[in-house]
Amino acid sequence: MSDKAIPVKVALRIRPLNQREKNDACSECLRTISNEPQIIIGKDKPFTYDYVFAQNTPQIDIYEASVQPLLDALFKGYNATVLAY
Structure with missing residues (x-):
């Protein structure tokens, strides 16, 4: 990791619509x-993340x-935590 490492990174995976x-x-x-690494909700609400993965992104690519x-x-020797929700 570099000296300028970002302490928290956020990855977003877009899930497909479920059957219901x-x-x-x-x-x-x-x-x-x-x-x-950006999404737009509605017509004009942008949000930027460290990673954005589309619905069809293979799990291995995300990993x-x-x-x-x-x-x-x-x-x-560095600490790391992965929280998936």
């Missing part, structure tokens, strides 16, 4: 910005981008 939501004709309420670097640092 599809049956109720719900629609996606946010959109991503291509190649940017390699956001968790693996923490494990690498952990084995070099």
Whole structure:
């Protein structure tokens, strides 16, 4: 980890609509910005994160981008916590 490491990083994974939501004709309420870790909720509410993963992102890609670097640092003596919700 570098001397300018950010103490907390946030990754967002967008989940697909579940079957009930599809049956109720719900629609996606946010959109991503291509190649940017940012989402827009509604028409004009942007939020920026360290990582944004689309619905179709494979689990391994999420792990390699956001968790693996923490494990690498952990084995070099740094602390790390992953909280998934």
